[in-house]
Amino acid sequence: MFLEVNELxxxxxxxxGVVHAVDRLSFQVxxxxxxxxxxxxxxxxxxxxxxxxxxxxxETAKIxxxxxxDGQELIGASRSTMERxxxxxxAMIFQDPLTSLSPFHTIGAQIxxxxxxxxxxxxxxxxxxxxxxxxxxxxxxxxVRVDDYPHQFSGGMRQRAMIAMALVCxxxxxxxxxxxxxxxxxxxxxxxxxxxxxxxxxGTAIVLITHDLGVVANTAHDVLVMYAGRAVExxxxxxxxxxxxxxxxxxxxGSMPSLRRPVDLPLEPVRGxxxxxxxxxxxxxxxxxxxxxxxxGKEVCAGDRPELAPEHGHGDACYLxxxxxxxxxxxxxxxxx
Amino acid sequence: xxxxxxRRVIGAAVILVIISxxxxxxxxxxxxxxxxxxxxxxCPPETxxxxxxxxxxxxPVVVQFVSWxxxxxxxxxxxxxxxCPAPCxxxxxxxxxxxxxxxxxxxxxxxxxxxxxxxxxxxxxxxTGILAALxxxxxxxKIASISSxxxxxxQIYFVGTLAMYFFVYQAHIFPQPKYIPITQDPLGWFGGxxxxxxxxxxxxxxxxxxxxxxxxxxNLAEDYVRTARAKGMSGRSVVLRFALxxxxxxxxxxxxxxxxxxxxxxxxxxxTFGLQGIGRLSVRAVDNSDLPTLxxxxxxxxxxxxxxxxxxxALYAVIxxxxxxx
Numbered sequence: 001m002f003l004e005v006n007e008l009x010x011x012x013x014x015x016x017g018v019v020h021a022v023d024r025l026s027f028q029v030x031x032x033x034x035x036x037x038x039x040x041x042x043x044x045x046x047x048x049x050x051x052x053x054x055x056x057x058x059e060t061a062k063i064x065x066x067x068x069x070d071g072q073e074l075i076g077a078s079r080s081t082m083e084r085x086x087x088x089x090x091a092m093i094f095q096d097p098l099t100s101l102s103p104f105h106t107i108g109a110q111i112x113x114x115x116x117x118x119x120x121x122x123x124x125x126x127x128x129x130x131x132x133x134x135x136x137x138x139x140x141x142x143x144v145r146v147d148d149y150p151h152q153f154s155g156g157m158r159q160r161a162m163i164a165m166a167l168v169c170x171x172x173x174x175x176x177x178x179x180x181x182x183x184x185x186x187x188x189x190x191x192x193x194x195x196x197x198x199x200x201x202x203g204t205a206i207v208l209i210t211h212d213l214g215v216v217a218n219t220a221h222d223v224l225v226m227y228a229g230r231a232v233e234x235x236x237x238x239x240x241x242x243x244x245x246x247x248x249x250x251x252x253x254g255s256m257p258s259l260r261r262p263v264d265l266p267l268e269p270v271r272g273x274x275x276x277x278x279x280x281x282x283x284x285x286x287x288x289x290x291x292x293x294x295x296x297g298k299e300v301c302a303g304d305r306p307e308l309a310p311e312h313g314h315g316d317a318c319y320l321x322x323x324x325x326x327x328x329x330x331x332x333x334x335x336x337x
Numbered sequence: 338x339x340x341x342x343x344r345r346v347i348g349a350a351v352i353l354v355i356i357s358x359x360x361x362x363x364x365x366x367x368x369x370x371x372x373x374x375x376x377x378x379x380c381p382p383e384t385x386x387x388x389x390x391x392x393x394x395x396x397p398v399v400v401q402f403v404s405w406x407x408x409x410x411x412x413x414x415x416x417x418x419x420x421c422p423a424p425c426x427x428x429x430x431x432x433x434x435x436x437x438x439x440x441x442x443x444x445x446x447x448x449x450x451x452x453x454x455x456x457x458x459x460x461x462x463x464x465t466g467i468l469a470a471l472x473x474x475x476x477x478x479k480i481a482s483i484s485s486x487x488x489x490x491x492q493i494y495f496v497g498t499l500a501m502y503f504f505v506y507q508a509h510i511f512p513q514p515k516y517i518p519i520t521q522d523p524l525g526w527f528g529g530x531x532x533x534x535x536x537x538x539x540x541x542x543x544x545x546x547x548x549x550x551x552x553x554x555x556n557l558a559e560d561y562v563r564t565a566r567a568k569g570m571s572g573r574s575v576v577l578r579f580a581l582x583x584x585x586x587x588x589x590x591x592x593x594x595x596x597x598x599x600x601x602x603x604x605x606x607x608x609t610f611g612l613q614g615i616g617r618l619s620v621r622a623v624d625n626s627d628l629p630t631l632x633x634x635x636x637x638x639x640x641x642x643x644x645x646x647x648x649x650x651a652l653y654a655v656i657x658x659x660x661x662x663x
Contacts, residue, residue: 053567
């Protein structure tokens with residue numbers, strides 16, 4: 001497996017207590033595929049991926065478990081090892097391309113420096129490479145725009161430039177952290193198409209972090225649903241979106257507007273708010289918000305924590321049996337209340 | 338850039354004329370008679386009247402101000418005293434010399450003092466600020482915070498006098514502070530100014546340490562700094578090329594003000610160390626009701642601030658490309 005995360009746990013020690021940002025999370029990504037990680041804000045999506053790159057402050061973040069990339073263990077790897085991997089074999093793009101690009105350096109310089117750092121080429125060939133990359137991601141007049149500053153680019157072009165910067169060294173793995181959240185809907189689709197297109201050309205594995213199931217439906221092969229730092233459901237995109245098993249996934253899907261949905265049917269937001277990561281509920285972390293707890297009883301849901309089945313394939317972390325789930329899903333939402 | 342500079346230089350000239358005007362008119366509120374000083378100790382009324390006439394003091398204040406302004410560009414002719422070639426800032430009755438000559442004589446002292454001290458406080462202030470920001474909450478950070486608090490609350494006349502006593506008179510580590518032109522004796526120039534530089538720097542470093550630390554802490558949390566790390570940039574390059582860049586703007590801002598003020602006259606420092614710079618000169622001018630000299634020192638001080646402001650604004654555009662468009 002190309003990227004394998006096993007029992008990853010990330011805790012932050014703060015003055016208020018220990019924040020359990022990620023709790024025994026496991027997932028895999030194969031070469032050339034896209035894994036969509038879905039969840040609300042604070043569900044641990046970004047924390048997980050910053051851990052893959054080793055970007056957490058070692059003094060505040062306590063990381064355990066294992067992350068292997070192409071056979072190499074990343075947790076506990078030396079700083080120089082991580083610096084060599086970052087930007088070269090594992091690259092990352094961020095949510096807001098305006099703040100994520102340095103306002104003080106030209107787009108071209110920011111792309112070229114990654115190439116120079118990892119390939120040790122001359123200034124001029126790195127610049128040529130930057131122009132080539134800008135062309136590849138669809139920036140018009142790349143020879144001119146290479147000397148522009150980020151504030152001279154539009155939002156969509158900035159994200160294209162970010163992608164060019166991330167892919168300049170042909171990384172094996174690209175982590176895209178909400179790459180379209182800060183963009184217009186029309187631009188969103190362009191960026192996602194661009195990512196898929198580049199993936200086909202280069203066979204890069206992508207981890208796509210998003211809270212938007214629409215984005216997942218467009219691009220991901222596999223999906224991991226996270227809640228309160230834990231994986232609650234995992235499967236292929238079709239499995240998770242067509243036959244969702246976990247009540248939280250149901251909630252996410254129910255709260256999503258869709259053109260196929262009857263217009264008079266109200267959106268069903270997941271009630272309540274995500275739990276504090278300092279003081280997590282016992283058992284299933286979702287149980288205080290779950291409409292289906294009464295089928296099992298609080299003792300079950302708040303008892304031992306339900307685990308995501310360790311084997312591969314479609315799985316979820318919930319005590320409801322598949323039969324119960326199938327029954328619940330067939331019923332209109334109102335009847336379950 | 339050229340348009341910006343032209344506009345700013347014109348604006349600066351206007352400001353300087355206004356400042357000179359205000360100073361000029363304020364001087365006439367003070368009950369002192371420059372003619373009496375020019376006249377000498379034994380001064381019969383006719384001589385006083387003559388002196389008053391020669392100095393143009395019998396004319397309306399506005400006319401005097403205009404002649405003073407005109408002198409800067411065209412020079413002036415003082416009856417009975419001689420000519421004062423352009424740029425004429427007036428003729429000092431006290432020093433019996435054109436003021437411009439005195440200013441040119443004193444300015445190198447103040448500039449040498451300012452530049453030397455700036456190099457020290459800028460280097461140390463920014464460096465300790467960066468280190469403190471990188472080691473937040475660690476002993477080094479705490480030492481830096483405490484020492485900058487102590488430094489900021491110190492006064493030159495206190496630190497300077499102590500330093501003079503211990504390092505010059507007792508331990509003989511430093512030579513007696515004095516100004517020797519660098520062209521004459523570079524080593525003597527350096528030695529003579531070293532103690533004033535250090536003392537001045539102790540007071541100023543604190544400000545830079547605190548400013549650098551706080552902006553650096555903010556900048557290290559910026560998204561683009563995280564991006565730089567995600568690109569595999571080394572720790573040093575992340576700090577120096579990315580985080581520090583955003584810290585430069587506030588540093589340049591306070592540095593411009595400090596530099597302008599110091600050139601305008603480090604009055605207390607110059608007095609403490611007995612250096613004959615612009616600061617000392619202005620104090621003497623006030624004591625002696627020496628209007629031309631006073632006017633000139635005010636002009637130098639105001640000019641330094643105004644020029645530094647223009648330089649700082651121009652530097653903003655160099656540091657931050659976003660400023661160039663707006």
